[in-house]
Amino acid sequence: MPGNFPIRIVIADDHPAVVIGARYELSATNTLAVVATAGNSTELMEALASHPCDVLVSDYAMPGTEFGDGLAMFTAILKRHPNLRIVVMTMMENAVALRALIELGIACVVSKSDMTSHLTMAIHAAYTNGRYLSPSMDRILRAAGNAGGKAPALSARELEVIRLFASGLSVNAIADQLSRSKKTISTQKSSAMQKLGIERDVDLVRYAISCGLVSDYGYATTLPAVDDHPR
Numbered sequence: 001m002p003g004n005f006p007i008r009i010v011i012a013d014d015h016p017a018v019v020i021g022a023r024y025e026l027s028a029t030n031t032l033a034v035v036a037t038a039g040n041s042t043e044l045m046e047a048l049a050s051h052p053c054d055v056l057v058s059d060y061a062m063p064g065t066e067f068g069d070g071l072a073m074f075t076a077i078l079k080r081h082p083n084l085r086i087v088v089m090t091m092m093e094n095a096v097a098l099r100a101l102i103e104l105g106i107a108c109v110v111s112k113s114d115m116t117s118h119l120t121m122a123i124h125a126a127y128t129n130g131r132y133l134s135p136s137m138d139r140i141l142r143a144a145g146n147a148g149g150k151a152p153a154l155s156a157r158e159l160e161v162i163r164l165f166a167s168g169l170s171v172n173a174i175a176d177q178l179s180r181s182k183k184t185i186s187t188q189k190s191s192a193m194q195k196l197g198i199e200r201d202v203d204l205v206r207y208a209i210s211c212g213l214v215s216d217y218g219y220a221t222t223l224p225a226v227d228d229h230p231r
Helices: 016-027 041-050 070-080 095-104 117-127 135-150 156-166 171-178 182-196 201-210
Strands: 007-012 032-038 055-058 085-090 108-111
Touching: 007 016, 007 041, 007 117, 016 032, 016 117, 032 041, 041 055, 041 070, 055 070, 055 117, 070 085, 070 095, 070 156, 085 117, 095 135, 095 156, 108 117, 108 135, 156 171, 156 182, 156 201, 171 182, 182 201
Parallel strands: 007 032, 007 055, 055 085, 085 108
Antiparallel strands: none
């Protein structure tokens, strides 16, 4: 694949302004060509099926559609398109989620808070099967490493449950989306809350927002029914 230009790109984000901005940024580089855009995971799967693509540039959080978002979505994409290179462009600020992406084989992650020029560099790195973390993403991983045992040891699965709950899904809906039992989801949610020292659902939602885990510009359209009282 490397050596063929221009690099064909699909951009996916549930915020049209982000798609427009990314497309404009990439249009300035003659080695890159945006062949399709998508606003959710359903549109994204259709775009990848109908447009030959070298690199996917995608948001992490795009809730509410057929293939979900986050790790579940990227896993489904790589199962269908194992040779596809992926750049994640996100406001997420959680080291556990970043490590989970890297373990999945997605080693190019760009923060939306960094300069847009980092996106171009990440795409070229992904195309050559390299690794690229924008400055904010690199700082998050380094800070987590320096924190050692001080940081709560959330698993990637616990983190996904937190993120989906804060995005507005019930425990039952999360179980359906992740193909796990309701009991497993409840256990993972409770375990995460215990590790974080959180007793109320509303504080769990606030934690997810503070880490950039929910849809990037704040609350999802529908929030879960939160319990504002200690358990």
